[in-house]
Amino acid sequence: MTLSFREPMASPVVGSDTSVAPLAGSDILVCDTTLRDGAHSIAHQFSSANVREIARGLDEAGVNVIEVTHGDGLGGSSFNYGFSAESDIELITAARGVIKNAKLAALLLPGIGTLDDLKRAHDAGIDLVRVATHSSEADISLEHLHGAKKLGLETVGFLMMSHMVGPNRLATEAEIMRDAGADTVYVVDSAGAMLPHQVVERVEALRERLGDDMPIGMHAHNNLGSGVANALAAAAAGASIVDGSCHGLGAGAGNAATEVLAAALDRSGARTTVHTLELIDVAEDIVARICAGKLPQLDRGSLLLGYAGIYSSFLLHTRRAAERYGVAEAEILLELGRRRVVGGQEDMIIDVAIELSGVSLPD
Amino acid sequence: MSLRCAVVGSGNIGSDLIKKLQRSTLLVPTLLVGIDAESDGLKRAAKEGIETTHLGVDVLLARASEYDVVFEATSAHVHALNAPKYAEAGLFVLDLTPAAVGPYVVPAVNLDVVAQQRNLNMVTCGGQATVPIVAAISRAAVVEYAEIVSTISSRAAGPGTRANIDEFTVTTSDALRRVGGAKASKAIIVLNPANPPIMMRNTVFAAVPADADPQAILDSIEEMAEAVKRYVPGYALVSKPQIDRGAGPGGTTKVSVFLQVSGAGDYLPAYAGNLDIITAASVAAAERYAELRD
Numbered sequence: 223m224t225l226s227f228r229e230p231m232a233s234p235v236v237g238s239d240t241s242v243a244p245l246a247g248s249d250i251l252v253c254d255t256t257l258r259d260g261a262h263s264i265a266h267q268f269s270s271a272n273v274r275e276i277a278r279g280l281d282e283a284g285v286n287v288i289e290v291t292h293g294d295g296l297g298g299s300s301f302n303y304g305f306s307a308e309s310d311i312e313l314i315t316a317a318r319g320v321i322k323n324a325k326l327a328a329l330l331l332p333g334i335g336t337l338d339d340l341k342r343a344h345d346a347g348i349d350l351v352r353v354a355t356h357s358s359e360a361d362i363s364l365e366h367l368h369g370a371k372k373l374g375l376e377t378v379g380f381l382m383m384s385h386m387v388g389p390n391r392l393a394t395e396a397e398i399m400r401d402a403g404a405d406t407v408y409v410v411d412s413a414g415a416m417l418p419h420q421v422v423e424r425v426e427a428l429r430e431r432l433g434d435d436m437p438i439g440m441h442a443h444n445n446l447g448s449g450v451a452n453a454l455a456a457a458a459a460g461a462s463i464v465d466g467s468c469h470g471l472g473a474g475a476g477n478a479a480t481e482v483l484a485a486a487l488d489r490s491g492a493r494t495t496v497h498t499l500e501l502i503d504v505a506e507d508i509v510a511r512i513c514a515g516k517l518p519q520l521d522r523g524s525l526l527l528g529y530a531g532i533y534s535s536f537l538l539h540t541r542r543a544a545e546r547y548g549v550a551e552a553e554i555l556l557e558l559g560r561r562r563v564v565g566g567q568e569d570m571i572i573d574v575a576i577e578l579s580g581v582s583l584p585d
Numbered sequence: 586m587s588l589r590c591a592v593v594g595s596g597n598i599g600s601d602l603i604k605k606l607q608r609s610t611l612l613v614p615t616l617l618v619g620i621d622a623e624s625d626g627l628k629r630a631a632k633e634g635i636e637t638t639h640l641g642v643d644v645l646l647a648r649a650s651e652y653d654v655v656f657e658a659t660s661a662h663v664h665a666l667n668a669p670k671y672a673e674a675g676l677f678v679l680d681l682t683p684a685a686v687g688p689y690v691v692p693a694v695n696l697d698v699v700a701q702q703r704n705l706n707m708v709t710c711g712g713q714a715t716v717p718i719v720a721a722i723s724r725a726a727v728v729e730y731a732e733i734v735s736t737i738s739s740r741a742a743g744p745g746t747r748a749n750i751d752e753f754t755v756t757t758s759d760a761l762r763r764v765g766g767a768k769a770s771k772a773i774i775v776l777n778p779a780n781p782p783i784m785m786r787n788t789v790f791a792a793v794p795a796d797a798d799p800q801a802i803l804d805s806i807e808e809m810a811e812a813v814k815r816y817v818p819g820y821a822l823v824s825k826p827q828i829d830r831g832a833g834p835g836g837t838t839k840v841s842v843f844l845q846v847s848g849a850g851d852y853l854p855a856y857a858g859n860l861d862i863i864t865a866a867s868v869a870a871a872e873r874y875a876e877l878r879d
Contacts, residue, residue, distance in 0.1 A: 297771070300732055300771055300773065300790075301732045301790035301792075301833075301839065301841075302732065302734050302773060302788070302790065305834055332750045332751070333750055333753075333754065333773060333774040333775055333776070334754075334773050336751045336754055336755060337751050338755075356776065356778060358739065358778045359739060359747075359776050359778065361747050361748075362747050362750050362776065364748065365748065365749075365750060365751055366751075386778075546829075561779075561783070562777070562779035562783070563777070564775065564777050564778070564779075565775075566734075566736075566773065566775035567734070567736055567775055567777065567786075568734075569734045569736075569786075569788035569790075569841075569843070570736075570786070572788075572827065572841060572843075573786075573788070573823065573824055573843050576824045576825070576827070576843075577824065
């Protein structure tokens with residue numbers, strides 16, 4: 223499919239300045255994950271009706287990829303990560319019914335979702351799957367990337383917690399995913415722990431190792447307040463697709479806000495297919511209304527996630543455990559950081575909370 | 586008389602098994618089968634005076650009458666190919682891959698199945714750690730849904746585990762129902778790359794009816810943990826099991842159980858509890874087979 227990139231829009235108010243726009247001449251794709259990562263903010267309670275309304279808005283506003291799944295991917299509905307209001311397949315089916323131009327994506331974490339889950343998602347109409355592993359564990363994605371290719375799906379290798387390994391190691395893991403069939407590889411700052419210079423180092427290392435033709439993506443969280451800046455830095459360093467979610471919905475302090483990102487890409491001179499003003503309306507009139515009272519904030523808990531490098535999805539689980547066991551949220555988060563807990567280990571939150579509350583084993 | 590044991594697969598699991606068989610009074614390791622002459626496992630076993638071959642499973646099949654027990658420590662795909670050959674040769678097989686060709690055996694729950702079947706599956710490391718707890722809860726209440734999370738150190742996950750992530754989750758989940766007695770189930774596996782490596786951790790969640798007796802559940806869990814500890818010394822509850830009324834789906838009671846497995850340090854260090862629990866369980870199963878044969 224040929225995409226029609228439009229020339230960047232000037233800000234309606236600010237006059238043009240004389241500096242050269244850093245992304246002038248770059249075509250940048252936008253992936254919106256409001257209906258996947260954003261689901262963390264509302265404890266995975268999106269309904270099919272919500273999905274239809276949001277996905278239609280995103281599609282009409284011209285985003286390129288729309289991701290719809292439980293926040294922890296296919297099969298994520300569980301005690302450990304929270305039960306969804308409706309199944310992945312129901313939500314994907316709802317999105318499929320309204321999306322005309324964008325690609326419909328699902329997330330899959332090997333160890334949580336299975337190839338059977340992927341087959342059902344494929345039958346429900348996804349175009350693309352993002353297979354996510356911890357940044358040092360790419361080799362557990364082979365079964366799923368191969369399987370996705372066999373189903374004829376477009377594939378993304380999604381290297382979570384990219385801050386935990388250096389640029390060279392990340393490039394090695396990216397190579398494993400590319401060799402297994404990933405069409406695009408992502409630098410994923412799951413903990414919102416990276417600053418622009420660290421994003422640049424990693425994107426450049428991937429670019430050097432994977433060559434000029436391999437698309438590279440960036441998924442940013444806003445725990446250190448640099449979500450949009452990180453996405454822009456990635457684009458300037460050679461990433462050609464960036465993630466966001468409306469109103470920054472998402473784990474921790476949330477993702478880079480897609481509508482802010484679209485505006486910032488415009489102001490940076492990038493060419494996109496997004497109609498920025500329409501997307502701003504989707505964020506404000508649809509997403510903010512559906513998720514009222516639950517929009518993410520850069521508060522103490524989410525700042526600590528970024529500061530200590532902890533998986534953003536832990537925030538709301540930690541908040542609940544802190545209340546249940548009468549322990550400070552910050553104490554639990556910092557102890558999780560000390561234990562080098564990684565994405566998926568949400569069960570350790572209760573464990574740490576129990577330990578900090580001083581409840582001992584019966585004799 | 587001691588049973589003569591052949592181990593197929595000279596990776597981490599096979600090498601750990603050899604060590605445990607050497608300690609058993611009922612079992613003797615007499616052959617280690619590999620496919621790579623340069624593998625560390627084959628070299629170590631040869632040094633210990635155990636016969637080794639790098640020519641694969643045909644060597645074992647050609648002399649099938651010399652072995653009483655075969656331990657399959659390859660991968661799910663390889664076992665699927667080998668299983669019919671073992672059956673034809675009349676061999677008794679304990680399968681440590683998640684192939685699940687034969688029925689499951691979890692020693693603390695259904696050990697005597699070894700008397701009835703010639704090919705038994707050891708589920709997975711996570712299954713050996715968590716199925717007993719689900720079975721314990723099932724003794725005290727109806728388990729509407731059981732879910733487990735196994736976290737293992739990245740360093741203790743060999744190529745077999747890495748290539749078989751789906752088989753791990755599917756097989757473990759199946760055993761939670763078939764052996765654990767849960768009506769529905771889910772299994773999750775997480776690899777943690779931290780250095781120094783973390784101990785194997787397992788969490789069991791179960792949804793039971795709101796009127797279930799909490800004390801009966803807690804007592805049954807403790808008793809079961811003791812039973813597992815008898816053949817896996819590093820198996821332990823790390824916190825008091827939690828019982829939360831109304832916290833499960835549809836107003837059910839949520840039971841949460843936190844477990845750690847530290848390894849015996851036979852082939853890999855103590856962090857490899859995942860390795861230890863499945864090899865220890867297979868040795869317990871083979872020893873029971875030896876007792877029942879006598």
